[in-house]
């Protein structure tokens with residue numbers, strides 16, 4: 001499977017997946033024209049549209065793409081996604097015929113309450129739940145919900161490629177370094193990110209294993225994160241309090 005991030009809007013990525021016979025899936029098309037351009041340039045047939053959550057920067061192009069290509073739109077149960085043709089829910093295995101792929105669907109409340117992720121075909125399609133070196137803001141869910149969602153993601157196979165919804169890695173990394181200044185895996189990742197961004201290339205996808213080594217929001221039980229949280233008022237024995245302290249510090253961080 002080919003996996004390509006298509007830049008869209010200000011800093012979104014629409015993910016394009018396709019097989020060698022030219023059958024394509026797009027994920028979170030916030031607008032249609034980058035998808036149309038990519039389909040035309042690569043001579044692909046759009047076979048399915050997958051949505052992770054209801055925000056307009058992730059679904060804005062879905063209806064137009066369906067109108068042009070007739071592709072089904074898979075989405076979580078949420079009336080704020082009226083264009084959906086198929087609803088998918090937690091625990092479901094979404095099996096597509098063309099391209100022939102299977103995705104495990106996980107409910108991951110936090111950024112929004114109905115947010116889902118899709119895991120399969122070597123990728124994790126995670127919308128605004130997990131970012132490289134960061135995580136989504138809590139617009140609807142609680143810290144406890146988001147931490148539980150991230151912990152479910154963390155238990156997935158480490159070789160999955162984390163295909164997230166935004167190019168936020170460099171700014172996330174500046175915050176991550178304030179939390180774990182001695183994390184050598186993080187330092188290496190930031191060097192790689194600087195090189196990629198210097199060449200105008202996407203910093204993603206990275207593997208889930210890399211995120212587990214570098215992303216403070218997946219590392220609330222690491223010694224350095226625990227120590228940082230203690231200095232920022234979170235009790236030692238409460239992972240949710242540590243996660244909440246990290247998330248609110250990041251919300252106020254000027255990168």
Ligand code: ZN
Nearest residue numbers: 053055111128
């Ligand atoms: Zn969002």
Ligand code: FE
Nearest residue numbers: 055057128165
């Ligand atoms: Fe978004």
